[in-house]
Amino acid sequence: MISAEGITKSYGNVRAVDNISFAIREGEITGLLGPNGAGKTTTLRMLTCYLKPDSGSIKVGNYNTEENPLEIKKIIGYLPESAPLYGDMLVYDYLNYIAEIRGLEDKGRIRETGKLCGINDVMHKNISELSKGYKQRVGLAHAMIHDPDILILDEPTSGLDPNQIIEIRNLIKEIGRKKTVILSTHILSEVEATCDRIIIINKGTIVADDRTEHLQKDKVNESRLSIKVSGTDHDTLRRELSSIKGITSIEEKEDHKLISLSLSYPGSMDLRPDIFKLISSRGWIMYEMKPEHISLENIFRELTAGGDNEKH
Amino acid sequence: MKNINATISIVKKELRSYFVSPIAYIVITIFLIFSGFFFFKDFFYFNQAEMRNLFQLLPIMFTFVVPAVTMRLFSEERYSGSLEILMTLPVETFNAVLGKFLAGTIFIVVMILPTIIYLFSILLVGSPDMGPIIGGYFGTVLLGGAYASIGILASSLSKNQIVAFISAWAVTFFLWLIDKIVIFLPSKLAFLQYLGSDFHFRNISKGIIDTRDIIYFLSVIAISIILTVKILDERR
Incomplete structure (x- = not known):
């Protein structure tokens, strides 16, 4: 579904991602795990065509990020870190705006996604008035509104309270039954609880890439x-x-x-x-x-x- | 121009953002107070049924007002991180920039619309020459568009709205000033007056529609939009 070959990205003299390659299979929940500043967000930003790799190539489905970024953006749903939404908009207006840009004609999709993400009761509230948990849900709804094949979530539970974390995790698991999900986190219990597969990234390089249970079995031989x-x-x-x-x-x-x-x-x-x-x-x-x-x-x-x- | 629907959605969203915020009304009010003062000064003091004084002042007033209108368009998105949302939606960078430019220009048109009351006022008491008035409004839209495009370019360069405002003001003020200081420069540099926004606006507001003046404003708009697209794409 997604394959990255030798991708590198630097910010000035700092190499954020250093020649990494990985493949993500269809229908798996993959966790991108690493300490803060390991290069997770940069990697996700390259997958979503927000950033261009300095070298290497990324293929999403049948498309290449360099040649067909628009096609890739159509099949990806992306929730950036901290869900930076437009605070001055009502939730419904915001989702309607995203639906319009994505060319969705069926307005019922807004309510459907709202129901799935549990935000129908705040549809007519201003985004800036929402709690962090609800903002995150609106961000998820934004990412899922067009029923994408691939869902990319950057630190989806960061800053949430324990109840909200469990709710969002359950939602991700539910979505992961049908979709390919990639999520980044530095919280270990998160990947243990949600992911089928783990890519551990550190200082811009991949240090482990395997199924969760294999990693637990093989990497610590004890x-x-x-x-x-x-x-x-x-x-x-x-x-x-x-x-x-x-x-x-x-x-x-x-x-x-x-x-x-x-x-x-x-x-x-x-x-x-x-x-x-x-x-x-x-x-x-x-x-x-x-x-x-x-x-x-x-x-x-x-x-x-x-x-x-x-x-x- | 591939995705015009996305552009229209961005225009609608930006216009809504303008009008839900009190800043829009403050900017419009300040503009109308100043323009009204300069218009009615001539109207009452000198008994002149014309709008020349208003149009004479617009280019300098716009150097303050238009950057204030456009400063948030990209700076705010960069500051809040929502640019990441916009740029990961299936929208070409050009369509996003065009949408914001059109929204800024439409806002400026809405801002000058109430000045039509001045026109009705002078029509009640006199019979003004309509050529300069129609030319003046036409030129105002072109001038507003050109300054808006410069404002958007400045906004794409900084996360800080104040920096965006000052940068846009500096560029638009320079364009307003250039034809006035050209007399202090060697005659070889006299051609610089053609860079002046006021130089071209004055021609149009006399009621003379010259393609060179129109091309000047359209060129400023095109160059600024292309540079904004380049800047946003290069940052990737």
Whole structure:
């Protein structure tokens, strides 16, 4: 659906995006993840034809951004960062203006999109009077009004309260069932919650590009297990567990009643049967054994260490 | 000109933005107070049933008024970030610039419309020569358009509306001034008077419609619009 080949963009002496290539498939929600100033917004601006790459090429559908920007703008719906809408307009007038520019004759589309984005009750309010959450929804409606094949959202949940974040995420997931969605964020839980695929970008270059679950599995080659046991003491349990081949680390966890430990071992092994057998053979009682979820945070930190750049 | 509907939508949107803001009414009121003062000064003091004095003052008044009207057109969009919205819609840069230029020019026409009351006033008490009056209004539209295009060019250069206003004022004031200072310059530079907006406006407002004067104003408009499009495209 979208392919970028060796795109580079500089602002003066600062190289915001440095020779990156990626492909985005149809029907996927792709998250562009990176620290502030990593080059996410610049990348999205190039995809939407707002900026021209200094070198490299971008193909969206059958069109090239250099040769057919108008055709690309027709099939893309774009919500820029912070939804910079015209504050002096009423929501309905604004959406009507966008519909007119996009050549939509069916005015019912404004109400349909308004319903989908939950803004029909503020249609006759001035945009400048809306809360941040509603402005973001109006921005989403603006991006979706022409039922685009591709939806590009730059930090769609930034500045929203937790309830609004969940609502917008659910909306994006709903849209992502039928459309290709690309969203940028520096919030890790956002991509974990919404995206099928992640492109991690740091200092203008791509440091990871894979499906979310593959990244979690492959990039951190480690499994972690949390256990809670009674009937022994910390030192004995630790000593006994150390005898199991494969365990790389044992960390104590705070627990007032039970002995609670976090065990690490290579991701290719499954040591749960060995651990269970050992504890039951000693007559100790196991209250809990559960795999610890390795969050994207670890992967992100590993890949973008020292990468909190200045915003471009 | 590929997407004229988009241009019309932009014109409508900009006109609506002008008239929902109090600034439009303030600008129109100030303009009418000043133009009314200079018109009625001659009308009552000298018993002259003519509008010459009004048209004589328009070129200098417009150097202040028109940049104030156009300063927000791109500066505000750049400042608020909404330019990103506009430029990612399926609209050619030319259509966006043309839409804003037409909106600015229409606003100026709306602003001078109430001065027709002055015309009716003099028609009631005398029989003025209509040639200079029709020429004067025609020239005013051309002059307003030319200054509006310069104002839009200045607006595309800065995020700051005040900077846009001052830049546009400086250029339009220079064009107003140039034919008046040419006598201080070597005779070889006398051709510079043809760059003067007032020089061409004076000809038209005498009721003489000369294609050279029309071409001058249309050229200023075309050059400013082309430069604005180039600036916006180059910033990408």
